[in-house]
Amino acid sequence: MTFLMCNEQSEIFRGWYRWELNNGVKWFNVRLRVDNGIKDYVAHFDGIYDGPNVDGFFAVKYSATLLLRERPVPSEERYAEMHLLGGLTVEEALAEIQNINTHWVPYGPDSDYYVMPPSGRQVAGVADG
Structure with missing residues (x-):
């Protein structure tokens, strides 16, 4: 902070x-x-x-x-809502979180900023791997 x-x-x-x-x-x-x-x-x-x-x-x-003293986590109701709307199982959600650490791509050709594309999408000019 x-x-x-x-x-x-x-x-x-x-x-x-x-x-x-x-x-x-x-x-x-x-x-x-x-x-x-x-x-x-x-x-x-x-x-x-x-x-x-x-x-x-x-x-x-x-x-x-x-x-x-209390971590900022969503309420149980909010978690259930996000989980159902996302359509992911807990295992799939954890796999998505793991992807956050491994699939960052440059925001643009000369950018110092990185983004993670939505799951399953290819980003133009970025090779998978």
Whole structure:
């Protein structure tokens, strides 16, 4: 997670981390945006943050890993809905996840970005294998 703030907020952040969170050990409430939307979580820092790093004239950046008390997973109802709509068995879904790690292709001829085409589709100019 990355925190971007002004100088005054940076001082408050460091004080909050030290005095309110006992050097990041205590749990705290945080609103996060993850792939399934924005939700409130209970979290704590996994070790010390990285920073402060100056980012522009007035911005200070910190980064840290947060541990969440509850993982952001779909509800059982949402999982069942996705599973039925996708028409995949659990084994097929796991195989698709495995493909994510092995079938990335360049977004364009000179691109530094990579994408994974939908299962079973060929991408023009990209050899299979």
